[in-house]
Amino acid sequence: MNDQVQRKNLAKKSSGEPKKEYQKVRIKDTEFCVGDTVQILVNENEYSYGTIERIWWHQRRGKPKAEIRAYFKPKDLFENTEIFSEAELFDSNLVQTIDIESIEGKVLVLEFQTYYQEDYWEENIFFSRAKWNTKTRQLEPPIKDWMKVCICNQIFNPDKQYSYCDKCGSFFHSECVEEAAKEGKIYADCPKCPEI
Numbered sequence: 344m345n346d347q348v349q350r351k352n353l354a355k356k357s358s359g360e361p362k363k364e365y366q367k368v369r370i371k372d373t374e375f376c377v378g379d380t381v382q383i384l385v386n387e388n389e390y391s392y393g394t395i396e397r398i399w400w401h402q403r404r405g406k407p408k409a410e411i412r413a414y415f416k417p418k419d420l421f422e423n424t425e426i427f428s429e430a431e432l433f434d435s436n437l438v439q440t441i442d443i444e445s446i447e448g449k450v451l452v453l454e455f456q457t458y459y460q461e462d463y464w465e466e467n468i469f470f471s472r473a474k475w476n477t478k479t480r481q482l483e484p485p486i487k488d489w490m491k492v493c494i495c496n497q498i499f500n501p502d503k504q505y506s507y508c509d510k511c512g513s514f515f516h517s518e519c520v521e522e523a524a525k526e527g528k529i530y531a532d533c534p535k536c537p538e539i
């Protein structure tokens with residue numbers, strides 16, 4: 344989708360029209376405010392996510408609207424999503440206008456570090472470790488600069504099982520440590536900590 348075209352349309356539609364802006368809105372017993380990150384129903388069982396930037400309503404016509412700064416899901420951008428987490432979202436500058444009534448609930452998008460350190464595994468909790476630049480069509484920072492773990496040096500995916508070293512804070516796949524053991528590399532405790 345072209346966000347520039349969308350923004351221009353929005354400007355055209357709203358010029359000269361009396362409209363009232365709101366800081367919050369109540370939908371099905373939940374109060375949503377500007378700044379809240381929300382889940383939006385796109386189709387049956389298909390959701391998108393975004394942060395509310397504005398809420399407005401032309402009271403005489405139309406439905407209450409929200410302007411949303413969109414988060415992208417890995418599958419919106421990549422064919423192969425294997426390296427990504429189920430809880431992964433990418434922040435962006437794409438602003439879209441939606442009907443308020445398509446908002447389904449609130450979600451939380453955490454910094455990546457907070458997410459994996461606190462062990463969040465709830466459905467409505469996500470993290471963002473990169474931003475999708477809609478102009479360059481690149482992630483910032485790029486995937487090659489993301490945190491890597493284990494002796495195999497793979498991108499850290501918090502959905503996967505890792506063993507963790509309390510001393511150096513490193514994560515390891517048990518399979519990789521076992522594989523290394525087969526090749527004769529036996530680690531006392533952790534492959535990264537010097538043996539005592």
Ligand SMILES: [Zn+2]
Pocket residue numbers: 492493494495496497515516519
């Ligand atoms: Zn590994």
Ligand SMILES: [Zn+2]
Pocket residue numbers: 508509510511512513533534535536
């Ligand atoms: Zn260690």
